[in-house]
Amino acid sequence: MQLIPCPWCGPREEAEFHYGGQAHVAYPEDPAALTDEQWAQYVFFRENPSGPFAERWSHHAGCRRWFNAVRDTRTHDLLAVYRVGEPMPEVTA
Amino acid sequence: MTVSPLAAWRDRLAALAPVLDVAEVPFRSQLTVRVSDPDALAAAGSALGVPFPSAACTFTSGTGPFGDAEVLWLGPDEFLVTASPGLQVTIEEVLRGALGTAGGSVVDTSAQRTTVVLQGPLVRQVLAHGCSVDLHPSSAPVGTCVQTLLARTGIVLQVTGEDRCTILVRSSFAEYFAAWLADACTEYLAVA
Amino acid sequence: MTFRTPTGGSIDRNTLLHFTFNGRPYTGHPGDTLASALLAHGVHQIGSSVKLGRPRGIVAAGSEDPTSLVQVEAPFSEPMLLATTVELYDGLVARGLAGQGRLSPEPDPARYDAKHEHCDVLVVGAGPAGLVAALTAARSGARVVLVDEQNQAGGALLGVDEYLDDRPSAEWVADVVAELKSTPGVLVLERTTAFGMYQDGFVLALQKRTDHLGFAAPASVARQRVWRIRTRQTVLATGAHERPVAFADNDRPGIMLASSARTFLHRYGVLPGSRAVVFTTDDSAYCAAIDLAESGVDIALVTDARPEPPARLAAECAARGIEVRAGHVVAGTDGDRRVTGARIAPLAATSPDLTVDCDTVLVSGGWNPVVSLFSQARGKLRYDAELGAFVPGEELPTVRVAGSATGELDLGACARQGRDAGAQAAAAAGFTPGGQVPLPVSDSRCTARSGLVLWRVPGDDDASFVDLQRDSTVADVLRATGAGLRSLEHVKRYTTIGTAHDQGKTSGMIAAGIVAEELGVELAEQRPTTFRPPFTSVSFAALAGRDRGELHDPVRVTSIHPWHVAHGALFEDVGQWKRPWYYPRDGEDLHTAVLRECKATRESVGMMDGSTLGKIDVQGRDAGKFLDMLYTNMMSTLKVGRIRYGVMCGVDGMVIDDGTVIRVGEERYLVTTTTGNAAKILDWMEEWLQTEWPHLDVHCTSVTEHWATIPLVGPRSRDVLAAVAPSLDVSNEAFEFMTWREAEVAGVPARVCRISFSGELAYEINVTAWHGIAVWEALMAAGEKYGITPYGTETMHVLRAEKGYPIIGQETDATVTPQDLGMSWAVSKKKPDFIGKRSFARAENNRTDRKQLVGLLPVDPAVLLPEGSQIVETDRLPEPPVRMLGHVTSSYPSAALGRTFALALVRSGHERIGETLYVPVEDSLVPVTVTESVLYDKEGARRDG
Numbered sequence A: 001m002q003l004i005p006c007p008w009c010g011p012r013e014e015a016e017f018h019y020g021g022q023a024h025v026a027y028p029e030d031p032a033a034l035t036d037e038q039w040a041q042y043v044f045f046r047e048n049p050s051g052p053f054a055e056r057w058s059h060h061a062g063c064r065r066w067f068n069a070v071r072d073t074r075t076h077d078l079l080a081v082y083r084v085g086e087p088m089p090e091v092t093a
Numbered sequence B: 001m002t003v004s005p006l007a008a009w010r011d012r013l014a015a016l017a018p019v020l021d022v023a024e025v026p027f028r029s030q031l032t033v034r035v036s037d038p039d040a041l042a043a044a045g046s047a048l049g050v051p052f053p054s055a056a057c058t059f060t061s062g063t064g065p066f067g068d069a070e071v072l073w074l075g076p077d078e079f080l081v082t083a084s085p086g087l088q089v090t091i092e093e094v095l096r097g098a099l100g101t102a103g104g105s106v107v108d109t110s111a112q113r114t115t116v117v118l119q120g121p122l123v124r125q126v127l128a129h130g131c132s133v134d135l136h137p138s139s140a141p142v143g144t145c146v147q148t149l150l151a152r153t154g155i156v157l158q159v160t161g162e163d164r165c166t167i168l169v170r171s172s173f174a175e176y177f178a179a180w181l182a183d184a185c186t187e188y189l190a191v192a
Numbered sequence C: 001m002t003f004r005t006p007t008g009g010s011i012d013r014n015t016l017l018h019f020t021f022n023g024r025p026y027t028g029h030p031g032d033t034l035a036s037a038l039l040a041h042g043v044h045q046i047g048s049s050v051k052l053g054r055p056r057g058i059v060a061a062g063s064e065d066p067t068s069l070v071q072v073e074a075p076f077s078e079p080m081l082l083a084t085t086v087e088l089y090d091g092l093v094a095r096g097l098a099g100q101g102r103l104s105p106e107p108d109p110a111r112y113d114a115k116h117e118h119c120d121v122l123v124v125g126a127g128p129a130g131l132v133a134a135l136t137a138a139r140s141g142a143r144v145v146l147v148d149e150q151n152q153a154g155g156a157l158l159g160v161d162e163y164l165d166d167r168p169s170a171e172w173v174a175d176v177v178a179e180l181k182s183t184p185g186v187l188v189l190e191r192t193t194a195f196g197m198y199q200d201g202f203v204l205a206l207q208k209r210t211d212h213l214g215f216a217a218p219a220s221v222a223r224q225r226v227w228r229i230r231t232r233q234t235v236l237a238t239g240a241h242e243r244p245v246a247f248a249d250n251d252r253p254g255i256m257l258a259s260s261a262r263t264f265l266h267r268y269g270v271l272p273g274s275r276a277v278v279f280t281t282d283d284s285a286y287c288a289a290i291d292l293a294e295s296g297v298d299i300a301l302v303t304d305a306r307p308e309p310p311a312r313l314a315a316e317c318a319a320r321g322i323e324v325r326a327g328h329v330v331a332g333t334d335g336d337r338r339v340t341g342a343r344i345a346p347l348a349a350t351s352p353d354l355t356v357d358c359d360t361v362l363v364s365g366g367w368n369p370v371v372s373l374f375s376q377a378r379g380k381l382r383y384d385a386e387l388g389a390f391v392p393g394e395e396l397p398t399v400r401v402a403g404s405a406t407g408e409l410d411l412g413a414c415a416r417q418g419r420d421a422g423a424q425a426a427a428a429a430g431f432t433p434g435g436q437v438p439l440p441v442s443d444s445r446c447t448a449r450s451g452l453v454l455w456r457v458p459g460d461d462d463a464s465f466v467d468l469q470r471d472s473t474v475a476d477v478l479r480a481t482g483a484g485l486r487s488l489e490h491v492k493r494y495t496t497i498g499t500a501h502d503q504g505k506t507s508g509m510i511a512a513g514i515v516a517e518e519l520g521v522e523l524a525e526q527r528p529t530t531f532r533p534p535f536t537s538v539s540f541a542a543l544a545g546r547d548r549g550e551l552h553d554p555v556r557v558t559s560i561h562p563w564h565v566a567h568g569a570l571f572e573d574v575g576q577w578k579r580p581w582y583y584p585r586d587g588e589d590l591h592t593a594v595l596r597e598c599k600a601t602r603e604s605v606g607m608m609d610g611s612t613l614g615k616i617d618v619q620g621r622d623a624g625k626f627l628d629m630l631y632t633n634m635m636s637t638l639k640v641g642r643i644r645y646g647v648m649c650g651v652d653g654m655v656i657d658d659g660t661v662i663r664v665g666e667e668r669y670l671v672t673t674t675t676g677n678a679a680k681i682l683d684w685m686e687e688w689l690q691t692e693w694p695h696l697d698v699h700c701t702s703v704t705e706h707w708a709t710i711p712l713v714g715p716r717s718r719d720v721l722a723a724v725a726p727s728l729d730v731s732n733e734a735f736e737f738m739t740w741r742e743a744e745v746a747g748v749p750a751r752v753c754r755i756s757f758s759g760e761l762a763y764e765i766n767v768t769a770w771h772g773i774a775v776w777e778a779l780m781a782a783g784e785k786y787g788i789t790p791y792g793t794e795t796m797h798v799l800r801a802e803k804g805y806p807i808i809g810q811e812t813d814a815t816v817t818p819q820d821l822g823m824s825w826a827v828s829k830k831k832p833d834f835i836g837k838r839s840f841a842r843a844e845n846n847r848t849d850r851k852q853l854v855g856l857l858p859v860d861p862a863v864l865l866p867e868g869s870q871i872v873e874t875d876r877l878p879e880p881p882v883r884m885l886g887h888v889t890s891s892y893p894s895a896a897l898g899r900t901f902a903l904a905l906v907r908s909g910h911e912r913i914g915e916t917l918y919v920p921v922e923d924s925l926v927p928v929t930v931t932e933s934v935l936y937d938k939e940g941a942r943r944d945g
């Protein structure tokens, strides 16, 4: 059982968290202005890197906060966690 | 007539002594407060007579106009105010007044969770059968308040004394919690 | 004949235990394992092999044993246990297995549990290295957990008869354990196997707490416990397993690892046989030979594959009249159920030059450090060519290895490693060293000189077993390499070597060595097979712990639940909730009861427990704006005191939930969700608020369980409500549809909503959950004269289906838009944006052949379509593939319609109204007429009573 360091509560077991997919995928300013293809990119397409990946997690069973984490998809190691609104920190995988 | 979630469990919980003294403390006034503005937090604390906790995963307690009250940290802008039964309507009004124009919310959640007090030297041991948070006094001193999982239910766990914890559990999960606790005590009871 | 020595061993010779093996009675002593007790009676054959049916005995003394699988039959039947790890108890009944056991059909009456434990330093293994590591860490003040799989500490010391610091090693062990146990913050766990090591210092360990007590095990004590250990630092002192050598007919009972024979002698006072041949490639087997000789075993010959035997040990053998033949090996054996002779050959030769009669062959091919946990911790392994084994090949930040698990075989050096590792681990966890632990000094005559690495002796490859449990031979390995396999992982899967209960503890390294030899590659360049948990077998019962029976999954109940139970409700599981399904009377079945409940509700008044509905308080200046983004329709324009039905979509435009939205105040709404989606929708709201719109002043709070919710439904509902809420003007004019009022109901403050999920006049009464049961009973009493009828989820489903109201998750499946449901009326055209809106303009969402919600009326009004049935266009099935038009989502008999009906998602369904389609039901095609989804009271005349 992996530990995920909640930026507020500290390390807790993975079972307390929900996964929220790729981070930094902003809701478009004006969806109506987008072409079908641009909109489909937002709705359906996500990165799938081998290596560091910025993701959203929610401390569902704890403080209920959403936050961001950089996870190395090869090892599951969490390289960094940071609060919503903060920039993605530099990480070394 | 009011019935609390663990009313039917009173005797079964009492029978867990001498391992643990367990009792539901029903009908407590509970209000969920969501606010992040520091001035509003301070004002709410003054109105209650209990300062809101500034550290994550802690709770504060004190005595004020509503008697003994506690404020539990549930999240960076989320708190649970608890006090004696019957005060929820008044406290809700007072707190909303204290927040003023700072935004935020106050919600009566008194019946959302029920309160169970556990006391005895084995309390941390018994809870460790289902709680992954380190409950050793060095990690969870008196004043600790964590929202976490106990076995398969969410709980709010307050460490209120060296050998004393208060568990707040969602009302619909209360019987599961009680059944789990009774089962976890079985072995200790046999030895006691 | 007994093979028990007159003295020695840590068994209680004064107590006799009776047990039964393969139907025959035997005796043993406390401290015995099933294996040692059988060996004491000269019983070597335990079972037979899984594929070839060859007799199989006992190869090792511990958990690395590949062959001694038994089924314990009493007190409770349990398969696939190792005789070498089953502690003997009085009344034990067991039988040998042919590689496969049988799970008991009876429920296991024992209790199992789990416990979380946190520590600064976890030490795995209580041999000399582990004990010194644990004591060093303990003296620093760290929280220490020491786990060991044996029933007593000592590790390899348990299998020797040596002195430490000039006293029996057991005394030194006892002193260390006593200090550990008396140090606060130290937990010593015996009979506990660390079976899995995971990320972030998470280690799972299985403790066998009462297995050894047999029939005397107290029922109230958990038989086994899974310790969920979270540690900051770990010291792995997991030891080493002796490695055999593959040679022809090396699987006969009586052929045993040399160190294991020594363990049986010193720990259990048991001799492996009368006359033994020792086959070794290193020094350690000499100690076994000498010790056994001194205990009365006739050591017929020691063959040492090395050209030069160790001089001092050879001299000691000579002094005892034991012949040592250097450069020789055991190349084959005779015998059937027991070895009767060993064929001796020069290592280089192809044919034996001598056969020696014996009943025991002791084999030593060197040592394999136990690196499973280190490997599980993602530590890289390195091939040590001198040792002929993989050893830890790197340092990890939080995991240290000490003792023979590193490949070090000298006791003093092992203890020193333990002390260093314990000190480093404690320091890394932030503790400064306490008093230094003195290192024990050993008198062992066994030197730690490296041996010759020998995987196999040339001979009959088809009878040279590598994995004795899988019946996999040298020939199988050669077939694998012959087939072109080069990776050890592939060879493992091709040959199944290492996939049995023992996970290849004695076979994996040999297989790797043979593969490398055959391929002509260096083992150093081969990647070892991955070690995976569990290290030893763990039963599912232990993994389940106390999550069984009523604790298997939480059962969520409402405040009114006790009433439902008392009144005979049958329950339906909705997520974790128990909801009343229907309330049968006098032997009614589902259909009869539901027809009655529906009729009573439509004709008079019914009532249900709706408390499980998700309820979310939404507060803040921007609450309206926020809800406008979440729902497809407009919520900001809702007036205080009014209620609106709303639909929520994902960004893809597909319906995810629906419910009512109550405007409680200028800046406050109460939103309801479907029962199953309450947590998901709250998460969804928080995700948008926290990640996209943190500038909005909106806060969401779950109040699902704060409220008890009681829909009061039917033409008489107004009369019932009026009776219990005298202060409330219930007239249609004063209390309109889709409005709410605060009122006292049965003397309790309540929020009453005029909403309807059935088309009937209806009220939804919300009171604090503490009052739920009292208000429910008051309503029952007030409704008695109208025949008020409690109803369950099934009747609710029928009533709403008759009105064409969809259920999220039944009529929808994440591919259904509001338009597909015929709910364009609930999709705002005015709002510039809301979640899902942009997707409605996608071409895919505008196809005319989308599946749309319609009603289906079977032409035969008595035919009930099975839910989930497919729908086709023609009255005869064409050749496959058959084009499916859609499927039946709901189907019921209806009291109000006097016939059966169904809802369905059908391609171009809205255009097909009036058409006849066909539903394959078993062997026939049932004709159905497509209708609008609303089948009852299309004008909505009943809404106001």
Ligand SMILES: [Zn+2]
Binding pocket: A006, A007, A008, A009, A010, A059, A062, A063, A064, A065
């Ligand atoms: Zn948190």
